[in-house]
Structure formats: C-alpha cells, structure tokens
Amino acid sequence: MENLDSILAKVYDLALIYGGKLVLAIIVLIIGLWIVKIIVNAIDRFMEKKNTDASLRPFFKSLISALLKVMVIISVMSLVGIPMTSFIAILGAAALAVGLALSGTLQNFAGGVILLIFKPFKAGDFIEAQGFMGTVSEIHIFNTILKTPDNKTIIIPNGGLSTGVMTNFSTEPTRRVDFSFGIGYNDDIDKAKSVLEGLIIADSRIHKDPAPFIAVSELADSSVNFVVRVWADAGDYWGIHFDLIENVKKAFDEDGISIPFPQTDVHVYNE
Helix, strand or coil, X not given: CHHHHHHHHHHHHHHHXXXXXXXXXXXXXXXXXXXXXXXXXXXXXXXXXXXXXXXXXXXXXXXXXXHHHHHHHHHHHHHHCCCCHHHHHHHHHHHHHHHHHCHHHHHHHHHHHHHHHHCCCCCCCEEEECCEEEEEXXXXXXXXXXXXXXXXXXXXXXXXXXXXXXXXXXXXXXXXXXXXXXXXXXXXXXXXXXXXXXXXXXXXXXXXXXXXXXXXXXXXXXXXXXXXXXXXXXXXXXXXXXXXXXXXXXXXXXXXXXXCCCCCCCCCCCC
C-alpha cells in the first residue's frame, strides 16, 4: 500500500511539474498548426495571383508547410522540456547526408524551380539546348521533355538546362530566313538578281517589311555568291527555306544561269 501511495505521490508531483507545460504545449501545437495552415493558404493565393506555374504551386505549398510544422513541433518539444540541442544536431547531420546523396537531384530540382519561375520557354516552344533541338512537350520539376521533328522523345535534366545556353526559336513571331546562292563568273549578275527578286515577290509568305535583302556577298573560288535575307512568320520558316531553294534551282535552269560546283583539275606529266 505504501508503494502505491508512493507511486501516486510521484505521479502527482510530476503532474504538478509537467502538467501545465503539457497543456501549454498542446495549446501551442493546435494554434501553431492553425497558423501554419493560414500562412500556407495565403502563400498559395499569392502564387496564384502572380500566375505561378500550376505544377510548382503544390510543391511549394508542401515544402513550406513541412518546414513550418517542423518549427512548431520543435517549439512544442522545447516547452515540454525535451533537450533540443542533440535533436537539432542529429536533424542537421541527416539533412547534410541526404543533401550530399541527392546533390544531382537537388540541382535538377533547383533548375526546375528556376525554369518554372522565370519561364525562358513554355510548352509548345521550339528550342535548342544541351545539344538537342525539339518542341517542348512537358516541363517537370526535375526534367524537361522535348519532342524532336522526327518524333523522338528527349528528356533533359533541368540542372544543366537552367544554367546552359538555350536558344528559343518561338519567342518572336517572325524570323529571318538566310540563303546563299552561287552563279558562274560568266553569268549576268543583274539577271540573276532579277530572278531572285521575282521569286521573292511571288511568295506571299515573305514579308515586305522589313524589305528583302539581296546582294553579292563573295567572289569565291568558282562562283559569285549572293546572300538573300527575307523575313516571314516563324511558322513559315522551313516552308520558305525549302521552297525557295527548289524554286531558285528551277528558275536558274530556265534562264540559263549556271550554279557552279567544286571542280578539280588533274595534270598528268609523262616523264
């Protein structure tokens, strides 16, 4: 009986010492989680107002919510009287180990965040990056998926994509199409230039402003070279590129204008 009384007395003493702290810790935990919810919802509304990418918002919400909840739990444990120095040291060591093990993944994650925030390209853009060219199909938090013109799927990690050189061919609505055509030294330059001008005028896809540019660019080893520069809608780039090359060849043939090709003279000496 004395043992029971002794145990009850100790329980009573512990209740007096820690009861108030425990009640306070529970109150702090409830209020803290409620405040975390308010903060996370406010941040979500702010990101929505700033038109943050839809695939990025849930991740940011989860990350911020987890960090704030960890802070609340640490505060509650401190109120109860649990020593936090060792716990924080273990937590820090674990975070460091995980960070080192996932350094490449974290780099790709950081790159994905940068891409989704600054948006150097969007789904549907045609880009060149990391040695690949293709249309952006999807942008994920760790990688970006391209579809090449021959329908291959290229998956590029966001780490290198966010820090490397990238060319976006879809940013501007118009593009300049550059050509180089050569004629023989015996051919009439003015006649060739007139043929080129006629072909450009006949193609309705080519813009009149900025005006097309045609000029002799080089007196090469075996040809007189013209540079031709025209402007068009970005979507018409490849159509104009291939059509004009074909039409120039046909027109030059009809007008008797030669297109030189490299030749080699071989001299044979009989000893």
